[in-house]
Amino acid sequence: MVLGELGTRISNALRKLQNATIIDEEVLKECLGEVTKALLQSDVNVNYVKRLRDQVLLQVNVESDAAGTNKRKLIQRAVVGELQSMLESEKKPYQMKKGKINVVMFVGLQGSGKTTTCAKYAYNYLRKGWRVGLVCADTFRAGAFDQLKQNATRIKVPFYGSYTETDPVKIAQEGVEYFRSQNYDLIIVDTSGRHRQEAALFEEMEQVEAAINPDEVIFVMDSSIGQSCYDQALAFKKSVKVGSVIVTKLDGHAKGGGALSAVAATESPIIFIGTGEQFDDFEQFEAKSFIRRLLGLGDIDRLFSVVQEAIPKEKQPELMNKISQGKFSLRDMYEQFQTVLKMGSISQLMSMIPGMNSGLLEKGNEKEGIARIKRFMCMMDSMTDDELDGKSSMVPSRITRVARGSGTSVREVTLLLEEHKRFAKMVGKMGKMSLGKANDMQNFMRNPQQMMRKVQSAIDPKMMKQLGGTQNMMQMMKEMSKMDMSEMMSQLGRGKKKTKR
Numbered sequence: 124m125v126l127g128e129l130g131t132r133i134s135n136a137l138r139k140l141q142n143a144t145i146i147d148e149e150v151l152k153e154c155l156g157e158v159t160k161a162l163l164q165s166d167v168n169v170n171y172v173k174r175l176r177d178q179v180l181l182q183v184n185v186e187s188d189a190a191g192t193n194k195r196k197l198i199q200r201a202v203v204g205e206l207q208s209m210l211e212s213e214k215k216p217y218q219m220k221k222g223k224i225n226v227v228m229f230v231g232l233q234g235s236g237k238t239t240t241c242a243k244y245a246y247n248y249l250r251k252g253w254r255v256g257l258v259c260a261d262t263f264r265a266g267a268f269d270q271l272k273q274n275a276t277r278i279k280v281p282f283y284g285s286y287t288e289t290d291p292v293k294i295a296q297e298g299v300e301y302f303r304s305q306n307y308d309l310i311i312v313d314t315s316g317r318h319r320q321e322a323a324l325f326e327e328m329e330q331v332e333a334a335i336n337p338d339e340v341i342f343v344m345d346s347s348i349g350q351s352c353y354d355q356a357l358a359f360k361k362s363v364k365v366g367s368v369i370v371t372k373l374d375g376h377a378k379g380g381g382a383l384s385a386v387a388a389t390e391s392p393i394i395f396i397g398t399g400e401q402f403d404d405f406e407q408f409e410a411k412s413f414i415r416r417l418l419g420l421g422d423i424d425r426l427f428s429v430v431q432e433a434i435p436k437e438k439q440p441e442l443m444n445k446i447s448q449g450k451f452s453l454r455d456m457y458e459q460f461q462t463v464l465k466m467g468s469i470s471q472l473m474s475m476i477p478g479m480n481s482g483l484l485e486k487g488n489e490k491e492g493i494a495r496i497k498r499f500m501c502m503m504d505s506m507t508d509d510e511l512d513g514k515s516s517m518v519p520s521r522i523t524r525v526a527r528g529s530g531t532s533v534r535e536v537t538l539l540l541e542e543h544k545r546f547a548k549m550v551g552k553m554g555k556m557s558l559g560k561a562n563d564m565q566n567f568m569r570n571p572q573q574m575m576r577k578v579q580s581a582i583d584p585k586m587m588k589q590l591g592g593t594q595n596m597m598q599m600m601k602e603m604s605k606m607d608m609s610e611m612m613s614q615l616g617r618g619k620k621k622t623k624r
């Protein structure tokens with residue numbers, strides 16, 4: 124994505140500090156010059172850029188006696204901190220509550236990506252097991268109901284709307300009532316947009332809001348207008364109770380940085396960003412995590428919470444126990460695949476690993492990988508319990524049966540079994556190292572070359588390519604080796620969130 128370029132430019136400017144023998148005022152100013160240039164070219168308001176520069180200069184005393192390493196760290200920390208506060212809003216967004224009825228109304232101009240975003244938002248919660256319903260109260264644009272209906276059908280979410288009713292208030296009210304009566308967790312109401320901010324649009328939004336009394340109003344905004352987002356966001360906030368914002372199309376516009384910082388300046392929390400036309404081109408937004416990932420610094424805390432969300436708490440000790448014993452059946456592999464699919468976009472996940480570049484995984488590669496996982500799961504659905512648990516060995520006649528039952532081929536089922544063997548071998552090796560022995564693990568992680576050889580022998584070459592190749596894996600291992608692995612692993616095992624960095 125275009126924002127990735129901004130991230131690369133800023134991190135390159137920071138990296139240059141590593142090459143400088145002495146960190147003096149000149150070096151700092153040169154570094155800040157490059158950072159500010161990159162921000163301005165991303166349409167960030169000149170006043171915010173100036174503030175960032177002044178704040179960093181204020182925080183870093185280059186004349187001090189501190190060693191070069193400390194000064195470098197200080198500068199990096201100050202830049203990251205200032206970028207973070209540029210995107211942060213003091214106001215907290217509405218907290219969705221599973222098991223209760225949450226009514227969320229979407230507003231925005233026509234073409235901002237509102238209808239697509241409603242589906243992305245629905246899909247995000249659907250994947251986490253929520254019961255979601257979509258209501259189309261956009262009676263202004265012909266075809267809006269059809270679009271919502273198509274999206275809803277694709278993600279398998281029930282919808283409510285009408286081809287004949289012209290009163291958006293009536294549809295919104297009836298739709299919300301319908302899903303309320305069925306106790307849905309999340310009811311999403313898509314409203315009309317207009318090409319411009321005009322009185323009729325605001326009037327209609329106010330009426331729908333009064334009729335359905337939503338728990339949250341989400342404003343959807345197209346990032347292509349850059350810092351002009353500020354005025355648009357304020358205008359919507361004045362009319363309805365906008366609680367949070369979703370900024371779309373950050374995949375295609377050079378003004379993304381300007382859009383994000385302008386919205387944050389209106390004190391409206393950004394909760395998600397849209398990064399493409401597909402339903403999973405959608406990222407939860409949290410300023411600190413976003414900046415860290417943008418600069419390739421990773422976000423281990425977030426990685427933990429995503430993994431912990433995806434692996435049910437009660438299953439975590441069991442999984443760690445199995446790994447430490449080096450056991451890994453086909454059923455375990457199936458469960459791991461389920462977890463991977465639940466965790467969402469693999470490239471997003473990868474960007475949470477320090478040293479990994481957010482644009483590393485190509486979309487095509489990721490889609491291919493997911494399709495492969497789904498095909499493998501389909502084959503495993505045709506296996507018996509004993510086969511999944513490794514109590515019956517997969518002899519040729521069984522392989523043929525599974526291939527027939529899943530509509531695949533003997534070659535593909537054989538491939539699945541080979542893949543399982545590789546995984547089982549890797550888990551076996553991890554088990555031997557014993558996760559409980561922190562020192563073993565730390566030594567292992569401190570030797571990236573050795574780690575790399577082991578990983579290479581265990582990973583399918585195709586998958587290695589998808590992970591960005593050996594070079595990138597090496598970089599990742601190096602970054603990870605700097606962290607306290609024993610603490611990381613035991614946290615994962617215990618299912619506790621890391622609080623200390």
Ligand SMILES: Nc1nc2c(ncn2[C@@H]2O[C@H](COP(=O)(O)OP(=O)(O)OP(=O)(O)O)[C@@H](O)[C@H]2O)c(=O)[nH]1
Pocket residue numbers: 231232233234235236237238239240261264267270315316317371372373374375396397398399400404
């Ligand atoms: N590249 C990219 N395109 C997007 C994104 N979000 C939405 N779009 C596209 O933007 C176009 C407009 O999106 P819609 O969802 O139809 O817009 P809308 O705001 O609902 O428009 P109205 O219903 O008329 O108010 C569609 O072609 C979407 O596929 C995004 O994050 N990235």
